[in-house]
Amino acid sequence: MTSLATQSTNVTALHGHAEAAPKLAEKVEIVDTKSRILDAAEELFMEHGFEATSLRLITTAANVNLAAANYHFGSKEELFQAVFTRRLDPMNRDRLTLLATFEEAALANPKAQPLTCEKIISAMFIPALKLSRDQEQGGKNFLRLLGRAYADPAPFIREFLSNQYADMLSRFRAAFGRALPHIPREELSWRLHFVMGSLSFTLAGTDVLKMIAQYQPSDIGNDELLLKRLAPFLAAGLRAPVASSTDKHQWFNET
Amino acid sequence: MTSLATQSTNVTALHGHAEAAPKLAEKVEIVDTKSRILDAAEELFMEHGFEATSLRLITTAANVNLAAANYHFGSKEELFQAVFTRRLDPMNRDRLTLLATFEEAALANPKAQPLTCEKIISAMFIPALKLSRDQEQGGKNFLRLLGRAYADPAPFIREFLSNQYADMLSRFRAAFGRALPHIPREELSWRLHFVMGSLSFTLAGTDVLKMIAQYQPSDIGNDELLLKRLAPFLAAGLRAPVASSTDKHQWFNET
């Protein structure tokens, strides 16, 4: 039962997002209607997708009236977005905070070298893993939902995700650029694209093609081991020698 | 306008899947009802997902009667699976054929070394790229649809994909194992998982987080250039030194 947060002093600053304290005990329910709807929606959207999940299914699972969903969130689309902002905003904020922490620590070092790729990858990965661990149920559901959303072509989903990620990604892009000054800018863009692919595929944990990775189930959920496997893989890919333009046809013509 | 197939003698054997010749001119329509439904379904499923795509939308786009979908395919689920088998069966067959071709060529070599990772990755990648290029419209649609399906938790989709991929993947798994004898079996499983992530993310081409890779649009569709970027990245990751169990906490505790 290794805990990420208690092991490291680096990530302690990332706590304190637990719950906004109810003002003047104005809410004495176990959990208020809005949150109950969000929780049910998160799980059901993950399980069936946006279109296949009806508001009736959500409100029934949340034990609230059907009209409560429209009353509190306006429409089904807005509810969907609320499910994302609730978790994505803090997670991406944590990523930026952790990256800044790492960079300050690196600067304090007498050598003052730029961050390694592994460190930057960790800064992306750890807040996501924290999310999947903190809320025993909701966090894992949300990451799977996120994995689905990445592949969803619905315009309102794509535009929403772009806005949610823009700040965080440009920041990490710059960090990778400093860590890999010899990689051309365009090549680096592609490699970050590949990194996001592995990352989302792994975090989504859809075990889609589970016949590939015949990991024992005990492995899943072992965040530390997972990062230990993923970070070297991605870092090595990021640092790989850039194929010269002269061996353009290598993979196609060589016999 | 660089063409994969015309450049290389290796992939010529993969042609000839164009169309089953109509027997005795029994069908003289431009294209028969079944195919028209499949084409429309492929595009619309890609665009809106399974649940959000109605049979009315499909049959209208295909210019056929609504009942024709149920008549020819039985149900909406069976139609969905038919869309996949039409393209996935030949593609995975091509992958196996190409891998075998590469392996025979390597054996013929006096040195008789096992295939490089890059070659094995090419054998996975080239048939997919061929698909995206051959049918100007349908192929690209299908790969995006496939990318969506990877992240879909619907049981009937997951079970279907597992069956479709089982043979091909165990074969490639063995090939990678020969190319990377020093990588532990379990570690290799995970790395193949990461490879599939990058691969599907890239092939799906959802340009989800397009703010990462600010490639000029001319790059997309340039199959050769894409493979030239992806193969070294993945190969380097596959070959990366395995993190020892002693530096388990490296990414978490090190400041």
Added chain:
DNA sequence: GCTTGTTTCAAACGAGCGTTTGAATTTACA
């Protein structure tokens, strides 16, 4: 030409959908 089997067609089936409404109920605060 008639028969047999295949394919197309318009229409309808019951069910579930997102959203709205207006009244009932609960809450907040003077």
Added chain:
DNA sequence: TGTAAATTCAAACGCTCGTTTGAAACAAGC
């Protein structure tokens, strides 16, 4: 305590869904 705002509720609104049906149109073989 009284009043106004916030929230919950049951019911209904039009609409679209996947599927079925039975007749019409078409094809092929004797």
